[in-house]
Amino acid sequence: MAVNIYDVAKLSGVSIATVSRVVNGSTKVSEKTRRKVLDVMEQCGYTPNVFARGLGLDSMKTIGILCPDISDAFIAQAVAFLEERLHQYEYDCILGCSGYDLEAKETHTKMLLSKRIDALILVSSTYAGRERHPEDVEYIKEAAKQTPVFLINGFVEGKNIYCSFCDDFKATYDVTSGFIRRGKKKILFLCDSYSYSASKKMAGYEAALRDAGYPIRGELKFYTKNRIHHVRDMLLSHKNLEFDSVVATDDGLAIGALKYANVKGLKVPDDIEIAGYNNSQLSVGCEPELTSVDNHLEKMCNDTVDYMLRVLQGDTDVPPQNEVVCEIKKRCTTDF
Amino acid sequence: MAVNIYDVAKLSGVSIATVSRVVNGSTKVSEKTRRKVLDVMEQCGYTPNVFARGLGLDSMKTIGILCPDISDAFIAQAVAFLEERLHQYEYDCILGCSGYDLEAKETHTKMLLSKRIDALILVSSTYAGRERHPEDVEYIKEAAKQTPVFLINGFVEGKNIYCSFCDDFKATYDVTSGFIRRGKKKILFLCDSYSYSASKKMAGYEAALRDAGYPIRGELKFYTKNRIHHVRDMLLSHKNLEFDSVVATDDGLAIGALKYANVKGLKVPDDIEIAGYNNSQLSVGCEPELTSVDNHLEKMCNDTVDYMLRVLQGDTDVPPQNEVVCEIKKRCTTDF
DNA sequence: GTGAAAGCGCTAACAA
DNA sequence: TTGTTAGCGCTTTCAC
Numbered sequence: 001m002a003v004n005i006y007d008v009a010k011l012s013g014v015s016i017a018t019v020s021r022v023v024n025g026s027t028k029v030s031e032k033t034r035r036k037v038l039d040v041m042e043q044c045g046y047t048p049n050v051f052a053r054g055l056g057l058d059s060m061k062t063i064g065i066l067c068p069d070i071s072d073a074f075i076a077q078a079v080a081f082l083e084e085r086l087h088q089y090e091y092d093c094i095l096g097c098s099g100y101d102l103e104a105k106e107t108h109t110k111m112l113l114s115k116r117i118d119a120l121i122l123v124s125s126t127y128a129g130r131e132r133h134p135e136d137v138e139y140i141k142e143a144a145k146q147t148p149v150f151l152i153n154g155f156v157e158g159k160n161i162y163c164s165f166c167d168d169f170k171a172t173y174d175v176t177s178g179f180i181r182r183g184k185k186k187i188l189f190l191c192d193s194y195s196y197s198a199s200k201k202m203a204g205y206e207a208a209l210r211d212a213g214y215p216i217r218g219e220l221k222f223y224t225k226n227r228i229h230h231v232r233d234m235l236l237s238h239k240n241l242e243f244d245s246v247v248a249t250d251d252g253l254a255i256g257a258l259k260y261a262n263v264k265g266l267k268v269p270d271d272i273e274i275a276g277y278n279n280s281q282l283s284v285g286c287e288p289e290l291t292s293v294d295n296h297l298e299k300m301c302n303d304t305v306d307y308m309l310r311v312l313q314g315d316t317d318v319p320p321q322n323e324v325v326c327e328i329k330k331r332c333t334t335d336f
Numbered sequence: 337m338a339v340n341i342y343d344v345a346k347l348s349g350v351s352i353a354t355v356s357r358v359v360n361g362s363t364k365v366s367e368k369t370r371r372k373v374l375d376v377m378e379q380c381g382y383t384p385n386v387f388a389r390g391l392g393l394d395s396m397k398t399i400g401i402l403c404p405d406i407s408d409a410f411i412a413q414a415v416a417f418l419e420e421r422l423h424q425y426e427y428d429c430i431l432g433c434s435g436y437d438l439e440a441k442e443t444h445t446k447m448l449l450s451k452r453i454d455a456l457i458l459v460s461s462t463y464a465g466r467e468r469h470p471e472d473v474e475y476i477k478e479a480a481k482q483t484p485v486f487l488i489n490g491f492v493e494g495k496n497i498y499c500s501f502c503d504d505f506k507a508t509y510d511v512t513s514g515f516i517r518r519g520k521k522k523i524l525f526l527c528d529s530y531s532y533s534a535s536k537k538m539a540g541y542e543a544a545l546r547d548a549g550y551p552i553r554g555e556l557k558f559y560t561k562n563r564i565h566h567v568r569d570m571l572l573s574h575k576n577l578e579f580d581s582v583v584a585t586d587d588g589l590a591i592g593a594l595k596y597a598n599v600k601g602l603k604v605p606d607d608i609e610i611a612g613y614n615n616s617q618l619s620v621g622c623e624p625e626l627t628s629v630d631n632h633l634e635k636m637c638n639d640t641v642d643y644m645l646r647v648l649q650g651d652t653d654v655p656p657q658n659e660v661v662c663e664i665k666k667r668c669t670t671d672f
Numbered sequence: 673g674t675g676a677a678a679g680c681g682c683t684a685a686c687a688a
Numbered sequence: 689t690t691g692t693t694a695g696c697g698c699t700t701t702c703a704c
Contacts, residue, residue: 004697015675020699030673047450051396052697054387055680060451062430069416073617076412080405083433087444092451094398095431097419108423114383115396115428228620255621262623281409282621284564285591287598340681351691356683366689388681391696675704680697687692 003044012040023048054116063308064112064147066096066105067123074250074278074297078123078152081301089309091118100126100193106139113146119308121150125165128154128196148311150304153295154196155321162311164304164322166295168197171326172204175275175293176247180212182334184245184273187214190257191249192226201249201277224253231256236263244272251276251283254290269332279329289331296324339380348376359384390452399644400448400483402432402441403459410586410614410633414459414488417637425645427454436462436529442475449482455644457486461501464490464532484647486640489631490532491657498647500640500658502631504533507662508540508583511611511629515581516548518670520609523550524579526589528562537585537613560589567592572599580608587612587619590626605668615665625667632660 005023009016014033021029022037029037040046054060063086067075083093094115098108105127112120120143128151129136137156143149144160151163179187189205191198206216220243224234231253235241248254254276258268266272268288276283279294303322310318341359345352350369357365358373365373376382390396399422403411419429430451434444441463448456456479464487465472473492479485480496487499515523525541527534542552556579560570567589571577584590590612594604602608604624612619615630639658646654 006697016698017675017677017700018673021674024699028673033673049391049697050451051387051390051394052680053699055385055391055682055697056699058387058680060387062451065431070406070419071409071413071416073407073409073412076409077407079431080407080433083406083431087432087447090447092447093431095401095415095419095429096423097416111423111426111428115386115398228617252617252621259623281564281588281618285588285618285621287595287623342681352682353684353691353693354689357690360683364689369689385681388696389683391681391698392683394696673704676702678699678701680699682696683694685692685694688690 002049003046004049005046007044008037008040008046011044012037058116059118060092060116061090062092062094062115062117064094064096064115064117064120065123066098066108066112066120066127068098068100068105068126070095070097072124073280073282075123078297078301081298082121082123082152082305085302085305089305102136109139109143113143117147118312119148119150121152121304121308122154123152125154125195125197126193127151128156130194131196131199148308150308152300152304153297157320162304162307162318162320162322164300164307164324165197166300166324166326168200168295168326169204169207171277171293171295171328172201172247172249173208174204174328175291176205176208177212178328178333178335179245179247179273179275180208180214182273185214186220186243186245188243188246188257189221189249190231190246190253191221191223192253193249194223198249201247205247224256226250226252228252228256228259232259232263235260246272246274248275249277251278251280251290251292253277254292255282255286258286258290269334273333275328283329283331291331291333292329294327294329296327299324338385339382340385341382343380344373344376344382347380348373394452395454396428396452397426398428398430398451398453400430400432400451400453400456401459402434402444402448402456402463404434404436404441404462406431406433408460409616409618411459414633414637417634418457418459418488418641421638421641425641438472445475445479449479453483454648455484455486457488457640457644458490459488461490461531461533462529463487464492466530467532467535484644486644488636488640489633493656498640498643498654498656498658500636500643500660501533502636502660502662504536504631504662505540505543507613507629507631507664508537508585509544510540510664511627512541512544512583513548514664514669514671515583515609515611516544516550518609520581521550522556522579522581524582524593525557525585526567526582526593527557527559527585528589529585530559534585537583541583560592562586562588564588564592564595568595568599571596582608582610584611585613587614587616587626587628589613590628591618591622594622594626605670609669611664619665619667627667627669628665630663630665632663635660 096108246257276292279292283290283292432444582593612628615628619626619628
């Protein structure tokens with residue numbers, strides 16, 4: 001069996017209290033004793049038992065990260081940023097992938113909480129639930145009673161809940177307004193969920209139309225699965241559908257529209273202009289490369305970790321909301 | 337503070353041992369007592385303290401997953417498969433992202449081990465180290481003394497180490513042979529690492545050339561960073577380089593070559609044929625869509641979890657190596 | 673500056 | 689079927 005604190009104490013000729021002090025960097029240890037203990041620890045490769053320590057401190061320096069699907073490029077990128085930062089501060093990450101259904105979100109959250117995580121980070125606006133459906137986020141408020149909860153790219157109001165999100169409304173408003181300015185008349189809106197962020201994007205799209213005196217036409221708003229070929233085929237199947245530009249809430253959807261344009265023989269951006277979202281490799285892997293909204297995910301993630309550290313240190317002045325600005329990466333437009 | 341086993345025992349009018357039995361589903365409890373205890377637990381929202389349990393059992397049902405970079409599509413997909421399966425068996429995942437440098441791999445591994453994980457899963461062939469550099473994998477063998485180690489898409493020989501990988505040699509051999517059969521003369525090889533799997537891919541490429549009586553030309557083998565524009569620019573910068581087909585070890589590299597072809601005005605696949613690897617969304621998002629090797633990642637992951645469960649149950653007959661066959665997804669070739 | 677000892681909440685061996 | 693009790697390895701208070 002592994003060597004424990006008693007072994008080290010015995011070999012060093014001190015008590016376990018002193019060993020504990022050395023391990024935890026207490027100043028109340030003479031330099032000589034500290035050296036001796038450190039030596040012994042080195043010698044026998046002592047590693048403190050995290051379970052025992054957890055029992056005493058009620059913490060294992062572990063953060064729960066819950067996401068719907070880690071194979072999603074945007075989410076994976078977020079988790080990468082989070083893990084890097086958390087690791088710097090010696091926190092470990094327990095990762096859960098819940099999918100998009102409420103029940104699974106709830107059970108995953110429970111499972112993470114049962115591990116006595118120090119904080120819970122929810123990645124993706126899907127956790128913000130649907131508008132006017134408070135029951136969608138009940139489990140989050142419940143979780144927040146036990147541990148601070150941090151939401152990335154979403155907003156839930158509540159005690160001990162902290163949210164970082166980006167200005168999706170403005171980004172989509174700007175993209176849509178750009179289309180209008182360039183003379184586009186029939187602007188398609190493509191989205192793949194009814195999440196908090198999708199709502200903001202749609203609101204931005206509609207506001208731009210409204211401000212330009214355009215009608216908001218329901219048949220130009222599509223909800224569809226985020227799979228390239230699926231989007232293409234869905235668009236092709238609507239024979240009478242006409243549009244001269246596309247505002248997509250994800251690059252995958254935009255690529256689907258691009259595929260549609262290819263099949264129809266439409267030139268991008270002259271015949272049809274397409275904008276994506278999330279600024280992923282996909283928007284750069286196609287031809288022509290697509291304009292895409294960069295929502296500064298890294299900043300959202302870093303801010304979140306910073307806030308988390310402050311909350312865990314007892315700081316009571318941490319802002320419950322944090323908005324990051326988006327940036328439109330222009331790659332393909334008729335504008336000059 | 338939270339309610340503990342003593343509270344439940346008191347409220348139920350039984351001993352903590354009985355409560356423990358109920359919690360752990362022991363059969364040696366009368367139906368009446370069990371009901372009573374369950375009721376009380378429900379009533380006061382009792383959750384066993386995992387740290388205390390961990391201390392006693394020396395396990396928290398937690399699996400360490402280490403990967404170089406979760407924002408890599410292939411790796412993220414692997415982690416998604418792993419997490420799903422592990423969650424089914426009520427294991428939690430601690431995720432670490434180590435990057436590609438040896439030292440960081442070592443410290444990350446140590447950190448995971450210090451959490452007393454039940455098993456360690458290494459995702460990516462980068463952990464298999466370089467050929468003829470046993471020091472690259474010393475820390476893995478060391479880790480395997482403490483906990484079973486599972487490697488995905490790589491191979492390391494050693495006690496308590498179990499590896500799943502795919503037949504990269506054959507896949508690349510077949511892709512290359514296809515090019516040769518279709519009359520390609522100058523086949524470029526593009527890779528982004530010196531990993532175990534990259535070696536196998538290069539070996540397959542070279543074997544195909546050799547078997548066809550072609551020379552193996554060093555100037556046709558490129559090691560480059562896996563960024564689309566970087567690959568394109570790198571290829572463009574080699575003014576005198578000539579090639580009529582590309583074998584890439586990742587879709588990102590293949591897309592880079594595709595961008596190069598676009599700039600040069602070369603038609604794909606007629607003027608130049610390009611094959612990618614990993615069958616990602618990238619290979620489908622471009623135009624034309626690229627042929628790509630599907631290495632059946634899901635099977636590798638599922639097999640790994642199955643083996644892990646068996647090892648943890650004390651099964652001594654678990655195969656130390658597991659090879660999965662690859663499949664070439666033909667999307668773009670002059671072949672008929 | 674150091675040590676003794678009381679928990680932390682649970683599991684499991686042993687008694688009853 | 690149920691209860692008693694001795695750990696599991698560490699942190700921390702209180703003496704010295």
